[in-house]
Amino acid sequence: MTLNDFAGWAGYGLALTGIATMGLFIVAAGGGFAGWAVIAGLVSLVCIATSASIFGGVTHHDHVVHHSTPHML
DSSP states (O other), X not given: OOHHHHHHHHHHHHHHHHHHHHHHXXXXXXXXXXXXXXXXXXXXXXXXHHHHHHHHHHHHHHHHTTOOOOOOO
């Protein structure tokens, strides 16, 4: 597995996990479960930030060494 494949799939998976936990955050906050809302919100934030940093870091590295950017297939 190349670095671009890893960045593409890991970024995609983490972004989907972040979106799913964002939904859990909204449901928990609306239901009055403040503790679970904080946990889900933090997990969502960490997943989306990690996804963006992995993809952005590999894209920047590929631009520096003149390789193609990360892609799914």
